[in-house]
Structure formats: structure tokens, C-alpha cells
Amino acid sequence: MASLDRSLIAGLSAFQDLTAKELDTIIGRARSKRIARNAFLFEEEQEAHSFFLLLDGHVRVVKSTPDGHEVTVRYISPGELMGIALALGRTTYPASAIAVVDCVSLAWPSHQWPTFAEEFPAFVANAYKTIGSRLQDAHSRVIEMSTEQVDQRVAHALLKLVDQTGKKTGEGFLIDFPLSRQNIAEMTGTTLHTVSRLLSCWEGKGLVKSGRQKVTVLAPHRLLELAEGRAEKS
Amino acid sequence: MASLDRSLIAGLSAFQDLTAKELDTIIGRARSKRIARNAFLFEEEQEAHSFFLLLDGHVRVVKSTPDGHEVTVRYISPGELMGIALALGRTTYPASAIAVVDCVSLAWPSHQWPTFAEEFPAFVANAYKTIGSRLQDAHSRVIEMSTEQVDQRVAHALLKLVDQTGKKTGEGFLIDFPLSRQNIAEMTGTTLHTVSRLLSCWEGKGLVKSGRQKVTVLAPHRLLELAEGRAEKS
DNA sequence: CGAATTGTTTGCGCCCCGACAAACAAGCGC
DNA sequence: GCGCTTGTTTGTCGGGGCGCAAACAATTCG
Known part of the structure; x- marks a missing residue:
């Protein structure tokens, strides 16, 4: 596999406020992965082995109910983080992620999360900002569903x-x-x-x-x- | 005002993993406040001047839509954090909080948040855990609204x-x-x-x-x- | 203690939208 | 090319639940 270059992730909001050197280190620990259309990146309730950054394509995040309904939680676009379950204090994924077209993503093993947190505080801060904005999205959804x-x-x-x-x-x-x-x-x-x-x-x-x-x-x-x-x- | 004692907050999940000394420091910077029934603790869109911990009573958190509908986001029970907008990277409150009975709460000025983050990393970690669990709550709500x-x-x-x-x-x-x-x-x-x-x-x-x-x-x-x-x- | 305010109950009619069904169209594999 | 699978359109029917309205009950306040 060709080695990855930091230009892939420089400029993304998830990596704001990180130095070039830090970016190099971070990307050095990533695996790059191709995901075919309609394949799962990860599945609900599975052990959260990795967290992801989508480089190219589009991903649909869904949750299933016991009675067979599927609810789409959100669509992920290139540059966004996915599967950051562990940041929520979970060990399993709360939802499934499906590639809606052929995708390319970066993946880091979950066990590196604590290391990241120490070495790159700016990165986890950004990740939490992402979670915060998703919380607000979710609340908007609730309000839409309630009133519209x-x-x-x-x-x-x-x-x-x-x-x-x-x-x-x-x-x-x-x-x-x-x-x-x-x-x-x-x-x-x-x-x-x-x-x-x-x-x-x-x-x-x-x-x-x-x-x-x-x-x-x-x-x-x-x-x-x-x-x-x-x-x-x- | 009588000085506050750390026993008020020791044992709460928001202060897990903090030492007695840290608790003393934290509570030393808090103001205690009584809120009468039906009074607002804070209002949507207002400058987020403080963040809160509810000590006693119950608080209803609501969001209003442009067309006058009110949606209740959640009820807060004693021991829970409220108004941690800044942890989401916001400067204004995303919702309003109303005391449903006479309440007692602690409040810290928002500008202390960065200081807290440095001095008491365990505290912010707990705060983020709270946000994470609220994100999951919100997603459950969306799913309920969609399928039930x-x-x-x-x-x-x-x-x-x-x-x-x-x-x-x-x-x-x-x-x-x-x-x-x-x-x-x-x-x-x-x-x-x-x-x-x-x-x-x-x-x-x-x-x-x-x-x-x-x-x-x-x-x-x-x-x-x-x-x-x-x-x-x- | 009476009046005003606030919360609850219940009836009625209608309409949005979900359930079911059937036909059609487009892509995919052989 | 031909069938098969997957996605879309359109019809009809029925019911859940909302809007509106009116009466009632419990509290509060003067």
C-alpha cells in the first residue's frame, strides 16, 4: 500500500489546530480502506474495534428497532469522523454504517484512543465538538418529528x-x-x-x-x- | 451565605474520580442559588454565562419553535449537570430551563470552564460522558418518534x-x-x-x-x- | 367567600397518512 | 436477449389522532 500523506487530512475540521508533525504521526497510525457499495463499515452492537474518517464517498448511519424498522440517523460526508463510540464511553457501536457508494476511509484501532487523547488534545477536543453538533442535530430532529x-x-x-x-x-x-x-x-x-x-x-x-x-x-x-x-x- | 461543603457533590457521577481536595476547590468556586417554582434558570439563545449542577428539585428543559410550539427535551434530576453549552462549543444556551418545583442549584461562571478543563480533566471527561449519553437519549427519541x-x-x-x-x-x-x-x-x-x-x-x-x-x-x-x-x- | 385562572375531560368531524395491492420501469446477471 | 430483482407509481380504504368547542374541576387571589 502506498504510504499516506498528511495532505489527505490537513484542512479538515477534525484536525484543526494540529501541527504538520502531529498530522504525520496521526496518519502514520492509520490504515486506509476501500469499502464497496452497500458494504458495512461497522455494525450496531458490534465491538467498537476502530474509529474512522471518511475520505471519499457517502455513508448512511442506521439504527434498527426490535420490530424490524430501520431509522436513518444521518449521512456522513467526506472529512467527517465516524464510529467514535468510545468517545461516548461505549465499547460497542450504537448504530450501523453502510457505504451508499464505493468509499475510501481511514481507520484507527480503538485502543489508540487514550493515546490520542494524551498526545493530541486538540484532536479529541475537535471530536467532542463533532459530538456536540450531532447532539444539536438530534435535538432538531426530535423537534421536527414532534411539530411538523x-x-x-x-x-x-x-x-x-x-x-x-x-x-x-x-x-x-x-x-x-x-x-x-x-x-x-x-x-x-x-x-x-x-x-x-x-x-x-x-x-x-x-x-x-x-x-x-x-x-x-x-x-x-x-x-x-x-x-x-x-x-x-x- | 453559609459556605458550601464538598459532601454536597461527593458521590455524584459528575465528580467521579476527583480527589477530596479537588472537590473542595471546585465547590469553593461555586455559587449556590435558589430558584422559585416556574422561574427560569436560563433561557434559549441567551449568553451562556454559567453552567449548573442541580442539587434539589426538578428542572424541565424546553426548546421553542418559531411557530410557538414548545418541545420538552428532558427533565433534569438532582445531581445532573445543566447548561453545559460551552462544552458543545456554543456561547449561547440551546434551550431554556424551568424549575418545575422550588430548586437549589450550584452555578459556576462559564469563563471558568477552560480553567476547569486544565485543572480537573476528570471533570470534563465526566461532562463529556454526560453529553454522550444525552446524544444516545436523543437518538432514542428520534427512533421512538419515527416508529411508534x-x-x-x-x-x-x-x-x-x-x-x-x-x-x-x-x-x-x-x-x-x-x-x-x-x-x-x-x-x-x-x-x-x-x-x-x-x-x-x-x-x-x-x-x-x-x-x-x-x-x-x-x-x-x-x-x-x-x-x-x-x-x-x- | 366569590371570581378568575389554570388544568382536565369529553364529544364530534375531518383529514393526513399508513396499510394493502397491483402494475410498471429500470438495472443486473446469465 | 430474457428473466429476476429492486425501485417507483398510483389507486383505494380506513383509522388514529388532531382541531375545535364546551363544560367541568381544582387552585389561587383579591
């Missing part, structure tokens, strides 16, 4: 994805990984049927354009109005 | 409160602070009307007993069956 209708939640979810990974095209903003109606349903607590109906309706109004596992948002502003309940019910 | 019916969510909410602050009485487990139908509705994303109907129904079946701002769970086991969807629909 399905159409608003779906609109919010699409806008979030556009923000995170939207790719400007001639027509609008393409969410540039395979995203099915079922996936959207699992993000918003509804069924694929309802999502399908909503997208069809919105396509009719020129808000979005969607195909098989593909969604393009044409009019983010109007979708935002809808998400915030400021839209006319026509 | 209203009756299951209300059942879960009651059971959680019983776990947290249930007081064994002759009949069952009393949630020992004022808790209205509206409060329960704000925890579970429904309306006070629906909660009222549910409690009436459950009272008829002998599962709970409830009065004005008062709920006693008589049969936790049967309520748990209901919460997990294993109950007969009679």
Missing part, C-alpha cells in the same frame, strides 16, 4: 442533503449519491409510498426533479417555504 | 420518568413533581387532549392513577408491554 407534518419533514431532509452534498447542475442541485424513496422515508419517519406521492406532486409544481434513486432540487427557496410551513396549500 | 404510535410514546415517557424520579407508594410509583397533560404532550409530540384520553383509558384498566398534575404508575409491567407494542388491543 410529513411534507415539511421531507422538505427539510432534502434541503439538508442539498446543503451537505448538493452538486450544482444546470437545472438545480443534485443530491449526488443514490437515494431511494425508501431511504428518504427512513430519514423522516414515514413510508416510501408517501414520499413517492410527495415527490410526484412537487415534480408537477417544478420544485424538484427525481428519477430512480436520484433527486434534484430545482427551487430550494420554494421548498424552504414549504418546509417552514409558509407555503400556500394549492 | 402515540400511545407507545406516552407509555415510554411515563416509564422513563418513573425510572428517573419514581417514588414508591402503597399503590405504585408516583412521579413526584407536578406534571400536567400538557407537559406530557410536549414530551411526546402530541396534544394534551390525546394524553388526557389515554390516561383516562389506562386509569380504567388499572394501569395508572392520575390527578391534577399528578401521575402514579400502578402496573409498570403492563405499561411496558403497551410501550413495546406487545399489548392486546382491548
